[in-house]
Amino acid sequence: MTAGDAEFVEFARAASARLVHAAFLMTGDHHRAEDAAQTALVRTYASWSRIREGDAYGYARSVLVNHLVDGWRRPIREYPTEDLPEQHRGDVADEVTTRRWLVAVLGALSPRERAIVVLRYYFDLAEAKVAEELGVSLGTVKSTSSRALEKLRAAGIRARETQETRP
């Protein structure tokens, strides 16, 4: 294995969980998320010699987002609330509850809103960077983000009420 390959392996091990999770947050589909992250890493590795000295993570994230954005106008599946992945860490009940809440609130958003929320609040990108990444104007990011947060608040309250009334 070359030094470049070893670097990529280290990079991929560090980045893959986050890329898969981001794709899941954007799509609500575990299989699609894994495939999207895999595609992003394949393309990152293919360009590794060119990007390894720069922002490799940013490159992988951009490829992932572009790949998913390509499917925005397709029918989006609902979040699979009953298909919870096996939990391995922490308090299982808490994680299941948190995941249910997350699934409920993100499920209330459009694909574009979800992408903006994930880039802004999961990747912690500035609004201008989100606009650049999605190829939209800063105003679109601001207005979509604001609309998404309103929906999140409403969905969060509904989700909490549902959880509280669940036996």
Next chain:
Amino acid sequence: MSELQRLRDAMRVTEQPSTLDLAAIMRDGRRLRQRRRIGRTGGATLAASLVAAVAVVAVGRDGPPVVEHHPRPAAVAPTPTATSESRKPVGAVVDTGIHYGAEQRVYYFVAVDVPGLPKVTIGLAGGRRLPSGALTTDYLVNDVEGTDRSAGFHEIGRDESGATPAVPTFGYFVGPAQRIVGTVDGRNVKAQLARWSEDPQVVIFWFDPAELAPGVPLDGIVARDKLDRRL
């Protein structure tokens, strides 16, 4: 705790360990790198190198059809056809100006019938106009869910069959697109456009094989309207 803070926390604590296959990623990445190198040096015939792709069926060629899995809705030819069969065009045939000797690359819609998908009635074929004027269908791609007229991009045909001549990457977009640009390896590649005679909202596009080698996957693709707004 505010809803936003709760959202941030929830997005982080629900992260799972990754189970991606790094060996497969590196193998596919090497192949993709090789394909790009071939594409840049002008090689038009790309043999069996591949990465996860839209599922397609090459028709009218020697050899078995290529069918692969992809996370996105796969496109398949509903009825793979025998060698040298052509399908009857629906609407006008689009001439691309790409020639292979006396033959010319063309694209045209054909009628398809996909079980369980009543709203998918057309597929886009990449074919050739032969010196006799007859058409031969090389590659057919169609939606396998939803409706074939929904706004936005539909399935993209990427010929990985290794056949010669390979079909330049193509597809269609529904909406007022005036410009379609793909990106690959950080490079922008402009698509050629033609409106479908039967529905002006349907924009057929293809990439010049000299600029995007057939089979090379795009990293992204965007459509823009006459005011250069992203659609």
